[in-house]
Amino acid sequence: MPPFDLPESDPFSPHNLPYGVFSAPGATDRTVGVRLGDHVLDAGAAALALGSPYASLLARPCLNPLLAAGRTTWSDVRRALTAWVTVPAHQSTVAEFLHPLSSVTLHLPFEVADYVDFYSSEHHARNVGRIFRPDAADSLTPNWKHLPIGYHGRSGTVVVSGTDVVRPSGQRKAPTDPAPVFGPSVRLDIEAEVGFVVGTPSPMGSPVALADFRDHVFGLCLLNDWSARDIQAWEYVPLGPFLGKSFATSVSAWVTPLDALEEARVAPPERTHELLPYLDDTGADAEPGGYDLRISVAVNGHVVSEPPFSSMYWTAAQQLAHLTVNGASLRTGDLYGSGTVSGPAERERGSLLELTWNGRDALELPDGKRTFLEDGDVVTLSAWAPGPDGVRVGLGEVAGRIVGQALG
Amino acid sequence: MPPFDLPESDPFSPHNLPYGVFSAPGATDRTVGVRLGDHVLDAGAAALALGSPYASLLARPCLNPLLAAGRTTWSDVRRALTAWVTVPAHQSTVAEFLHPLSSVTLHLPFEVADYVDFYSSEHHARNVGRIFRPDAADSLTPNWKHLPIGYHGRSGTVVVSGTDVVRPSGQRKAPTDPAPVFGPSVRLDIEAEVGFVVGTPSPMGSPVALADFRDHVFGLCLLNDWSARDIQAWEYVPLGPFLGKSFATSVSAWVTPLDALEEARVAPPERTHELLPYLDDTGADAEPGGYDLRISVAVNGHVVSEPPFSSMYWTAAQQLAHLTVNGASLRTGDLYGSGTVSGPAERERGSLLELTWNGRDALELPDGKRTFLEDGDVVTLSAWAPGPDGVRVGLGEVAGRIVGQALG
Missing domain, CATH: 3.90.850.10 (Fumarylacetoacetase-like, C-terminal domain)
Structure with a gap:
């Protein structure tokens, strides 16, 4: 199943888009990922490829910079991500940054303060x-x-x-x-x-x-x-x-x-x-x-x-x-x-x-x-x-x- | 009283040398300081001036890098600091990095984990x-x-x-x-x-x-x-x-x-x-x-x-x-x-x-x-x-x- 053609019943459809931190196959670097079906979008790489202003929040080894950005930015980033995975012109750009979930290593998504x-x-x-x-x-x-x-x-x-x-x-x-x-x-x-x-x-x-x-x-x-x-x-x-x-x-x-x-x-x-x-x-x-x-x-x-x-x-x-x-x-x-x-x-x-x-x-x-x-x-x-x-x-x-x- | 001529009774003699973090007068940057009498030695600046290998631990905005360096290094750094404030050849080098305690701003000395x-x-x-x-x-x-x-x-x-x-x-x-x-x-x-x-x-x-x-x-x-x-x-x-x-x-x-x-x-x-x-x-x-x-x-x-x-x-x-x-x-x-x-x-x-x-x-x-x-x-x-x-x-x-x- 191509990553973008999810059935409506998929619990990780574009209505969801939860955030995590992962390492791609063979890599040790960590970066922010967004789950789509049974794939993970390298959100930082996608942001850089698209020239998004949110690359500085997403091409990071943990979620803390995004967390610190505040509610308005959270909504803006979510809107951007939704477009990347639903608008065909963006899909063709970000497709190469999707990894099968089974191929990546997932990490603690944020640095825990208290x-x-x-x-x-x-x-x-x-x-x-x-x-x-x-x-x-x-x-x-x-x-x-x-x-x-x-x-x-x-x-x-x-x-x-x-x-x-x-x-x-x-x-x-x-x-x-x-x-x-x-x-x-x-x-x-x-x-x-x-x-x-x-x-x-x-x-x-x-x-x-x-x-x-x-x-x-x-x-x-x-x-x-x-x-x-x-x-x-x-x-x-x-x-x-x-x-x-x-x-x-x-x-x-x-x-x-x-x-x-x-x-x-x-x-x-x-x-x-x-x-x-x-x-x-x-x-x-x-x-x-x-x-x-x-x-x-x-x-x-x-x-x-x-x-x-x-x-x-x-x-x-x-x-x-x-x-x-x-x-x-x-x-x-x-x-x-x-x-x-x-x-x-x-x-x-x-x-x-x-x-x-x-x-x-x-x-x-x-x-x-x-x-x-x-x-x-x-x-x-x-x-x-x-x-x-x-x-x-x-x-x-x-x-x-x-x-x-x-x-x- | 010159900073190096402390009476034996001073509770912040070279026998002590506690660590803190301070900002020099007029500065906003934080750096590691060591207390000597009623002065603070800018330990990072002193280390850099002396070509010390410990500059990377001391020219820092908090004590955590020094804390992480381990017991052997803690002893080595302490021995170096003791020499800087007691050996006349070093004293003349580090004297310019001493600030009156009353002139500096003291900060939380380390980032608290748990x-x-x-x-x-x-x-x-x-x-x-x-x-x-x-x-x-x-x-x-x-x-x-x-x-x-x-x-x-x-x-x-x-x-x-x-x-x-x-x-x-x-x-x-x-x-x-x-x-x-x-x-x-x-x-x-x-x-x-x-x-x-x-x-x-x-x-x-x-x-x-x-x-x-x-x-x-x-x-x-x-x-x-x-x-x-x-x-x-x-x-x-x-x-x-x-x-x-x-x-x-x-x-x-x-x-x-x-x-x-x-x-x-x-x-x-x-x-x-x-x-x-x-x-x-x-x-x-x-x-x-x-x-x-x-x-x-x-x-x-x-x-x-x-x-x-x-x-x-x-x-x-x-x-x-x-x-x-x-x-x-x-x-x-x-x-x-x-x-x-x-x-x-x-x-x-x-x-x-x-x-x-x-x-x-x-x-x-x-x-x-x-x-x-x-x-x-x-x-x-x-x-x-x-x-x-x-x-x-x-x-x-x-x-x-x-x-x-x-x-x-």
Whole structure:
């Protein structure tokens, strides 16, 4: 199939055009690519060949210059790219810069500045509360409905889809153990999330209002917040998760611009508590805030869950407003995760912790039972969003294989 | 006083030679400087004038290239610098590259990769436990003596000494309030800490052993982990501090290389619990691990506390071993804070939370009583360490003024 003759049903049609960073076959240099069907357009080379003013943003080894260029430029570049792959006169010029996806190497698409992870699915938070505090009157902590709870993670261990994840070692201690023991995690889990990528920075002391979300956030990716539940359980009181999370966080190779997701915007769930003004998205003028993204979680190719992103209680706009309300600045490349996406149904849960109810109910996979992850397991998150005229906008996938520790 | 004729008692003698980044009078370019008495040597210009091979590390706008060069080079560069400022033939060459400290602008000395903050003073942790959990059988959480508790903070809001700190706004809720309220923090505090600066990176999946600490850590700085206690109290369960800390973290303009602190190395306090092997520093071959740094905390020039760093339970080597034991990688520019330094005595506490016992006992300052910080207050942390032959090695200072929010 010639790259430009995509069927309307292709999730990487010209309605999508997500950005990534790749090396061409035999090359070591990295450059910005745009996905079209099962090809990658070398966007920098195309821009240079066409004499585009955006070559300085696209012929670069990471997305950060484009991210920093701001919302007007994001739209202009997207319009240009759309023309290059849809107008026959341009197609003939850029055709030579298309590479089969299977022939290229995909890299981490942007340099991560700060990484923050939220905890914004009510279904997830209630499941976790029921599992770990079964006797509590409320499965949510008192603050949960008043602010999107979040914390900082490790930017330096954010890796691109396809990177192996070495099973982490650490301390764990069951309540009945007399002292902690050390060894490879025996409760290694996933968290199916969506990551939001900040483009336009903001200065210290200047909170970003809800309405300014799309001026700052360029797009989104899929994110797997690998979690060692045994390490986390022993370490996290009182200052939160640390080594149970910091060994690896995987993101998809493609960043989908928010401009490709116009048709996927939806209202979030009804708010059950009055919100402080900086978080209040219930007004008639408020942006809908939510996104209808259909996520799929597969272990070794077998789908175990389909978490609906539209069920998230706190939106990405609220998360950004909260993150900055104390005056914290934003930098180009800041990444924040939605928190585990879990819907109301059992088959919509975004972690093995929930899917197996803390290991009580093993999942039946074609290759055997699973509570937590075993060495060699490959976890793949994929997703799509509704696009114009019933087409799908593909968000790609984030995959990773668990690797046992080398002996000695 | 000519710059090279320093009295033996000068805390910035050639025994010290800390590194910073500055702009010369009238210039906007940044370059690496080395402090000598109350002067700054333009180390890059000096290296170029002398034909030094280290010009490529020193004629740079931040310390990161030097940090990345590794321990052998750190020693070589230090030896060269020592010669430039002590050997008369070199002195005459480099004299023109000395600027009075008062004439230059000091900048953040390195680009911060990940920022982690620990909680490693037993006295501080016990004070916090007694304040917030007065009825608990043990003022420490069960994990405290088994691992150095830590969490990730926000790298993007690490600022250099002298930067104003805007009082953060956020949600707070007293236990008796029916709902949270929003506004400027009314319990703004400091945390007197020491920051450790990573030079040599490490790959994912490769823990850094205790004994390899000095291969990876280049030096240390002073650090003030500003904390909004009211914001923190409402947000931090269950995932730890977030907006109560992320608005600003101040560091000193000078990074003191560990090579300047040989005489300050001391054994840490006796270990009361058996340690897992990766944290065990009790063997005969173990490095002493602790540093004898004498910190001073002043509010508006009035000293309110003198926390002794030698009293820290967990050492910087243990913190690094723990931080990486799960396979997390290190990057050049990673920064980790010791946690609030508090000694056993009342006048050795490193936070206002402890000094005022959560606001119960106001401090008497020349300009009035203080529980937490008021707008206009200037907090200055300074420190020195014992050097050879009784000289002092100055660690400089980290200062910041609290600024009220501009009226909208």
